[in-house]
């Protein structure tokens with residue numbers, strides 16, 4: 001069956017979009033009529049989530065410091081018949097986040113928030129400077145808090161919503177040389193439980209995904225910065241640290257994100273999902 005026919009047969013009443021094709025077949029986890037804010041939607045995992053959600057009917061609002069990357073993703077979605085807007089934003093600034101959410105609320109409702117924008121850092125407690133620690137905290141912790149604070153009252157008013165935070169296995173496992181990063185991802189998991197608990201009565205579900213290594217520009221940048229000239233060797237070594245023998249793909253994270261943000265996951269809240277090629281249990 002061709003991709004187009006699959007679309008017609010599987011989503012007779014939903015908004016169809018050419019992003020749902022043979023490579024990205026439509027799933028049952030539709031987001032028709034919903035709007036999702038995806039932070040860091042211009043690259044890597046956030047980009048894959050934006051494309052996957054759009055392919056399954058959602059309108060996407062991308063919040064990213066990188067205006068150009070955000071615009072490329074918006075174009076990809078628009079070219080395929082989907083709807084997206086870009087709101088250049090530094091999530092670590094509360095004023096910036098507040099004003100971008102107000103801009104988005106003026107356009108309509110927000111049903112889904114994906115807190116994904118994040119930055120990495122390599123170092124032990126001794127080699128992590130105060131500036132490093134503050135930078136990681138500002139983006140990975142305060143950035144999540146800023147978006148939660150801007151969006152939760154709106155979701156309360158709507159009578160519900162879904163929040164997905166991008167954590168990491170570094171938040172629950174001891175990973176060498178990741179002092180500040182692990183701290184930030186532990187906080188992302190704790191914020192997930194806290195929000196899930198506090199807003200049960202408001203029908204706001206809140207979960208997080210904890211990926212192990214996923215092949216994105218985040219990983220390529222890390223290899224370039226820390227292992228210049230040895231990128232390929234280190235890429236293979238990092239791949240082999242995961243029992244499945246490879247890094248994850250952004251689209252694999254997006255598939256779990258789609259499920260967790262869909263109505264099919266309506267009984268799931270306050271859960272941290274490892275997506276790790278066996279890292280946590282099979283070493």
Ligand SMILES: NC(=O)c1ccc[n+]([C@@H]2O[C@H](COP(=O)([O-])OP(=O)(O)OC[C@H]3O[C@@H](n4cnc5c(N)ncnc54)[C@H](O)[C@@H]3O)[C@@H](O)[C@H]2O)c1
Pocket residue numbers: 039040041042043044045046063064065066069089090091092116117118119139143166167168169210211212213214215216217218219
């Ligand atoms: N790639 C991995 O192996 C991996 C593993 C576990 C968790 N994660 C988490 O997944 C998330 C996405 O990672 P990725 O690998 O796709 O990274 P990436 O670098 O490919 O993309 C991150 C995006 O966030 C944006 N961004 C960075 N700082 C921002 C800020 N202050 N305000 C707004 N936007 C900002 C960047 O411009 C970029 O578009 C991060 O939270 C990361 O910690 C990644």
